[in-house]
Amino acid sequence: MTDTTDRFRDIRDAVRDLCRQFPDEYFRKVDERRAYPAEFVEALTKAGWLAALIPQEYGGSGLGLAEASVIMEEINRSGGNSGACHGQMYNMGTLLRHGSAAQKQAYLPKIASGELRLQSMAVTEPSTGTDTTKIKTTAVKVGGKSGDRYVVNGQKVWISRVQHSDLMILLARTTPLADVKKKSEGMSIFIVDLRDAIGKGLAVRPIANMVNHETNELFFENLEIPADNLIGHEGHGFKYILDGLNAERTLIAAECIGDGRWFIDRAAQYTKDRVVFGRPIAQNQGVQFPIAEAHIEVEAADLMRWKACELFDAHQPCGAQANMAKYLAAKASWEAANVCLQMHGGFGFASEYDIERKFRETRLYQVAPISTNLIFSYVAEHVLGLPKSF
Numbered sequence: 433m434t435d436t437t438d439r440f441r442d443i444r445d446a447v448r449d450l451c452r453q454f455p456d457e458y459f460r461k462v463d464e465r466r467a468y469p470a471e472f473v474e475a476l477t478k479a480g481w482l483a484a485l486i487p488q489e490y491g492g493s494g495l496g497l498a499e500a501s502v503i504m505e506e507i508n509r510s511g512g513n514s515g516a517c518h519g520q521m522y523n524m525g526t527l528l529r530h531g532s533a534a535q536k537q538a539y540l541p542k543i544a545s546g547e548l549r550l551q552s553m554a555v556t557e558p559s560t561g562t563d564t565t566k567i568k569t570t571a572v573k574v575g576g577k578s579g580d581r582y583v584v585n586g587q588k589v590w591i592s593r594v595q596h597s598d599l600m601i602l603l604a605r606t607t608p609l610a611d612v613k614k615k616s617e618g619m620s621i622f623i624v625d626l627r628d629a630i631g632k633g634l635a636v637r638p639i640a641n642m643v644n645h646e647t648n649e650l651f652f653e654n655l656e657i658p659a660d661n662l663i664g665h666e667g668h669g670f671k672y673i674l675d676g677l678n679a680e681r682t683l684i685a686a687e688c689i690g691d692g693r694w695f696i697d698r699a700a701q702y703t704k705d706r707v708v709f710g711r712p713i714a715q716n717q718g719v720q721f722p723i724a725e726a727h728i729e730v731e732a733a734d735l736m737r738w739k740a741c742e743l744f745d746a747h748q749p750c751g752a753q754a755n756m757a758k759y760l761a762a763k764a765s766w767e768a769a770n771v772c773l774q775m776h777g778g779f780g781f782a783s784e785y786d787i788e789r790k791f792r793e794t795r796l797y798q799v800a801p802i803s804t805n806l807i808f809s810y811v812a813e814h815v816l817g818l819p820k821s822f
């Protein structure tokens with residue numbers, strides 16, 4: 433699958449039209465104020481774009497990952513930042529795949545309409561980092577023999593969009609690590625209604641950070657959640673989280689490709705216009721070649737993104753392709769960012785050119801939602817059969 437036939441032209445045009453209403457100045461001001469692009473997310477939601485992956489029976493548009501990835505790509509290619517809202521597109525996948533019929537009926541139609549926002553997923557913890565199976569947050573079932581609720585204690589870090597979400601998916605240990613055969617067992621996922629939880633067992637502390645990305649520390653102290661909010665079977669939560677990662681990785685790859693194309697367009701335009709030593713700087717091969725190289729790398733990453741989409745949409749295993757697409761695209765967008773900034777000289781540092789903002793934004797994707805080394809580790813172990821190192 434490639435997009436050379438332009439088969440997603442209608443989606444691209446429609447998303448670009450919407451994004452035109454939110455030009456560079458809009459995102460620049462939101463960034464300056466460290467604000468949330470509420471009007472932009474509202475417009476995307478109203479137009480139905482964030483419900484792309486929700487099946488039609490639940491009020492979504494039932495599109496594939498390929499189409500969804502084009503939506504994310506176009507937002508970033510237009511100068512915006514999908515990071516403010518991509519969770520609403522893919523977090524619901526966990527519920528869709530593993531939730532009960534009652535949970536799906538209760539939540540998915542409202543997520544599709546935008547009445548409920550499921551923008552947050554809480555996995556990372558301060559003391560365990562990437563070593564997820566060591567998480568210390570616990571959920572203990574209480575309420576007699578049948579158990580009608582879970583009590584949650586622990587701490588999470590870097591949990592995004594909590595202040596712009598009604599619901600959150602939470603990973604917690606329900607069986608102590610010492611009592612399970614495999615370390616990946618004994619964790620469960622829950623849907624937490626943030627409107628009930630905040631101030632009643634859940635405290636939220638925002639983390640000031642390099643990007644305008646709303647993210648937080650969470651403190652759970654005897655937070656009670658109804659037993660009905662368990663998603664799927666108790667103890668299988670880690671596997672459920674992993675199931676959702678291929679879509680997340682591929683969508684973020686598409687966002688990086690959108691960023692990469694934005695940087696290359698800006699670099700090409702600026703270097704054609706900027707005259708130094710009596711000629712456009714783009715006439716110098718020392719200027720042309722890095723831009724050409726960045727373009728080649730973004731286009732190559734795009735091929736792996738389409739491969740991942742094709743396999744995902746055909747319900748085939750795609751862990752390797754999704755991880756490789758995310759790695760290649762995050763690296764290519766970062767290199768394109770660096771080239772774009774360099775070719776703008778001092779002006780690259782001026783906020784009004786938007787390059788320094790997007791430069792910061794695209795840098796995130798080599799760390800979150802998974803760091804580059806962990807992708808190498810996945811490929812080494814699961815694709816090449818090299819020995820497990822942790």
Ligand SMILES: Cc1cc2nc3c(=O)[nH]c(=O)nc-3n(C[C@H](O)[C@H](O)[C@H](O)COP(=O)(O)OP(=O)(O)OC[C@H]3O[C@@H](n4cnc5c(N)ncnc54)[C@H](O)[C@@H]3O)c2cc1C
Pocket residue numbers: 552553554555556560561562563589590591592593641645647796799800801802803804805806809822
């Ligand atoms: C802005 C932002 C938003 C985020 N949003 C969310 C969110 O919504 N929900 C959520 O759950 N998390 C979120 N995260 C957390 C993110 O997923 C983690 O930061 C990321 O997975 C890395 O984990 P860590 O920060 O604990 O790094 P660590 O695990 O401490 O790793 C630090 C460095 O060491 C490397 N490293 C660690 N172990 C090894 C090894 N064995 N071999 C080689 N290298 C290794 C890593 O690759 C990394 O480069 C967010 C993070 C940021 C910065």
